Amino acid sequence: MTDEPVHVIRKLEQALRDDDFAWSLMLVGEDQTDKLATLTGDLRGPHSETGDGKQITSGFSYWGIGPTIAWSNATNDPFYLVMKAGAESFLRHWRKVRPHTDRTGFHFVSLGVGTGVKDRTILADMYRKNRDMFYIPVDMSSEMLRMGTLEPVRGLGFPMAQVLPVQLDFSIADNMSELGQMLARLVGDEPILFTLTGNTLANFESDLELLGTITRILRPQDRLLLEVASTSSLDQTAADAAADEYQQTRAFAExxxxxxxxxxDLRIEDGLIDYRGEVETDDALLVKIVWQNNTSESMTMGLPDHTEVTLKPNDTILLYTTRKFSTERLKKITSECGLTAIEHAHSGFRYARRPSPFGLDLLLLAPEGAEIPNLLAEDIWSQ
Structure with missing residues (x-):
């Protein structure tokens, strides 16, 4: 009778344990050629002067090594005051939310890992409470995953054997369903804290659809940590100010x-990039950043499949979408998704000389069926 063979994952864990080379172990959930085909198709959209035709959808803004490096540079730019304010407020907000996660040992699933700085704050506290926890960062960009995972893991000495980066577009419902099933097999009935920080919810065409897609995989014992940019004003002046925030730094433009x-192979010039703010459905500020052919001549754009698209005068390509949410919008979308607020932290932006209507909110949410003792939901929203 022979001994049972050692699983390759266990052997790999042993092989890498004492190796200081920068290895990364990643679970790839998608065919990258499919993603390239999707991007190419989106860039073939119809003519539009409003950014509603050709587009680069949210995940593709960070997809690939070039955009990953550009994002890292933007987040480290001291002139990108919105990002700086977000980093400074997050620690205060997390301290208010953290006691609700201390009572039970959670696993940690980070949706949209970013630079990993906020994940490091969360992981440091959660690991002290649950030494057997798993850290599972999820992102469409494998390059972003590698960069963003190093900050929380290597900085804390978190065990690599308990880290599982997952390359997956979590805005696709079928992908999230498969992720939920895999996680259930991995952790059983143990609770998971899912996080969607950095105002990522605001980058998608339908914030309600994305939030619903995430909510559908939450079990009663799970929680969702949601961070969004907020506004107390809903007029065109505020919308213009929201758009202006993103024009203050060269690194963000890059x-x-x-x-x-x-x-x-399209020509990229500052004069062809337009930052547009508008009031969306009377409960949010929407910012669209578009490339526009504001010349009198047609331009030709070469695509990844070696075909070309003609861009007539005034045609646009939507590069980036973001929002600032009102309290009413947050109440509406969380309610429609069956989510209940357990804790809510808010702070206004303090970097401007004049009073600003803008701020950041961190919400800890529970799905339907969760046991939440002594909760007054309306009091949570009034904080």
Whole structure:
């Protein structure tokens, strides 16, 4: 009788344990050629002067090594005051939310890992409470996963054997269903804290659809940590100010055009990039950043499949979408998704000389069926 063979994953864990080379172990959930075909198709959209035709959808803004580096540079730019304010407020907000996660040992699933700085804050506290926890960052960009995972894991000495980066577009319902099933097999009935930080919810065409897609895989014992940008004003002046925030730094301009720069041969010039703010459905501020052919001549854009698209005068390509949410919008979308607020932290932006209507909110949410003792939901929203 022979001994049972050692599983390859266990052997790999042993092989890498004492190796200081920068290895990354990743679970790839999608065919990258399919993603390239999707991007190419989106860039063949119809003519539009409003950014509703050709587009680079949210995940593709960070997809590939060029956009990943550009995003990292933008987040480290001291002139990108919105990002700086977000980083400073997150620690205060998390301290208010954290006691609700201390009572039970959670696993940690980070949707949209970013630079990993916020994940490091969360992981440091959660690991002290549950030494057997898993950390599972999820992102469409494998390059972003590698960069963003190093910050929380290597910085804390978190065991690599308990880290599983997953390359997956979590905005696709079928992908999230498969992820939920895999996680249930991995952790059993143990609770999971899912996080969607950095105002990522605001980057998608339908915030309600994305939130619903995530909510459908939550079990009663799970929780969702949601961070969004907020506003107390809903007029065109505020919308223009929201758009103006993103024009203050050269590094952000480099990031927002990077997906177009690395996937096409289109001419990229500052004068062709337009930052547009508008009031959306009377409960949010919507910012669209578009490339527009504001010349009198048609332009030709080469695509990744070696075909070309003609861009007539005033045609646009939507590069980036973001929002600032009102309290009413947050109440509406969380209610429609069956989510209940357990804790809510808010702070206003303090970097402007004049009073600003803008701020950041961190919400800890529970799905339907969760046991939440002594909860007054309306009091949570009034904080």
């Amino acid at each position: 990031f927002v055009t990077s997906a177009l720069r690395y996937n096409t």
